[in-house]
Amino acid sequence: MTEAAIAVVGLRKSFGKTAALRGLDLTVPAGTVCGLLGPNGAGKTTAVRVLATLAAPDAGSARVNGFDVVRQAAQVRRSIGLAGQHAAVEEGITGRDNLRLIGRYHGLGSRGARSRADDLLERFDLAEVADRLVRTYSGGLRRRLDLVASLVTAPPVLFLDEPTTGLDPRSRQEIWDAVRELAEGGTTVLLTTQYLDEADRLADAVAVLDHGTVIEHGTPGRLKAAIGIRIEVTVAQAAQLDTAVRVLADLAAGVPVADPAERRVEVTSGAGRTIALPQLVRELDAAGVSAQDVALRTPSLDDVFLALTAAPGRAAR
Ligand SMILES: Nc1ncnc2c1ncn2[C@@H]1O[C@H](COP(=O)(O)OP(=O)(O)O)[C@@H](O)[C@H]1O
Ligand SMILES: [Mg+2]
Numbered sequence: 001m002t003e004a005a006i007a008v009v010g011l012r013k014s015f016g017k018t019a020a021l022r023g024l025d026l027t028v029p030a031g032t033v034c035g036l037l038g039p040n041g042a043g044k045t046t047a048v049r050v051l052a053t054l055a056a057p058d059a060g061s062a063r064v065n066g067f068d069v070v071r072q073a074a075q076v077r078r079s080i081g082l083a084g085q086h087a088a089v090e091e092g093i094t095g096r097d098n099l100r101l102i103g104r105y106h107g108l109g110s111r112g113a114r115s116r117a118d119d120l121l122e123r124f125d126l127a128e129v130a131d132r133l134v135r136t137y138s139g140g141l142r143r144r145l146d147l148v149a150s151l152v153t154a155p156p157v158l159f160l161d162e163p164t165t166g167l168d169p170r171s172r173q174e175i176w177d178a179v180r181e182l183a184e185g186g187t188t189v190l191l192t193t194q195y196l197d198e199a200d201r202l203a204d205a206v207a208v209l210d211h212g213t214v215i216e217h218g219t220p221g222r223l224k225a226a227i228g229i230r231i232e233v234t235v236a237q238a239a240q241l242d243t244a245v246r247v248l249a250d251l252a253a254g255v256p257v258a259d260p261a262e263r264r265v266e267v268t269s270g271a272g273r274t275i276a277l278p279q280l281v282r283e284l285d286a287a288g289v290s291a292q293d294v295a296l297r298t299p300s301l302d303d304v305f306l307a308l309t310a311a312p313g314r315a316a317r
Helices: 044-051 075-076 093-106 108-125 139-149 169-183 198-202 220-226 238-251 277-286 301-309
Strands: 006-015 019-026 035-036 060-062 080-083 157-161 190-193 205-210 213-217 230-237 258-261 265-268 291-297
Touching: 006 044, 019 035, 019 060, 019 205, 019 230, 035 044, 035 198, 044 060, 044 157, 044 190, 075 080, 080 139, 093 108, 093 139, 093 220, 139 169, 139 213, 139 301, 157 238, 169 190, 169 198, 198 220, 198 230, 198 301, 205 220, 205 301, 220 301, 230 238, 238 258, 238 277, 277 291
Parallel strands: 035 190, 035 205, 080 157, 157 190
Antiparallel strands: 006 019, 006 060, 205 213, 230 265, 230 291, 258 265
16 A cells, blocks of 8 residues: 555644644545635644644644654655645746746756746646736736745645635636646645535545544545435425424434524435435425425535534534
């Protein structure tokens, strides 16, 4: 078995009284894209910073490309790229000069740095804007240049910390295209995100992080299958909501959630459970609920996340 590109065991990191990572375990096979998913404050950035050797862990171990992030930090640094939410490129020079400078800094030599910059600009559709000052770039362009800047050294492992947060849909799409192209070329990518659709589109596997630990992981398909199907019932009168909640609680494994403003109740069926529409409508009828609309649909990762973080018995903060 070849060693995983990223192997994290029991990683802990606190800032004063705040425990940002409380025993993080994560394995990312080489050549795959892992989506580290979690709400604000879950510990995503701290995890990336520890893996990128920018912060020291308090306990546990982490290896990147086989190198220990504490004892072999220099080797780790040489084999990774890092791009984040806040673009780290120089504003007062052009995009092309940014990439050339980075290449020179990493010892590519003037000719090497020049051709590497040209290649990357071409490959990631930045050639047209390459000779403009970065100061004049839109937020989306800057973020894309920042991503490309992390690729100058052709790192086998790339960390992307919320690469599309705050971007418009089109810029997000462009970043996604770039990540996909890298993944196809064999780069291992660890991507943090608050957007479940982003993880769904890009990630081979997803780890859901909450309060500094992984509370669930698997392929997006497996995570969705684990909560079964999604049932949405809209009742004719708001007064029938409570009854509808009771009917659904009996039928499904999930905890029904009512939205009074929409007169709607939603629930997930639970793993392996199928609920037939006729049976559902019959049970609602029998309870005196007239349903205005009943829908069964496959869950999205958003549903998975809500089901996970609303699950009873979940560790309190
Ligand atoms: N440098 C720091 N000093 C103090 N607290 C921090 C620091 N960095 C992160 N934290 C805290 O650690 C927790 C996890 O933060 P972070 O890793 O940034 O989460 P995420 O990236 O998922 O939003 C939060 O409670 C945050 O306030
Ligand atoms: Mg963060």
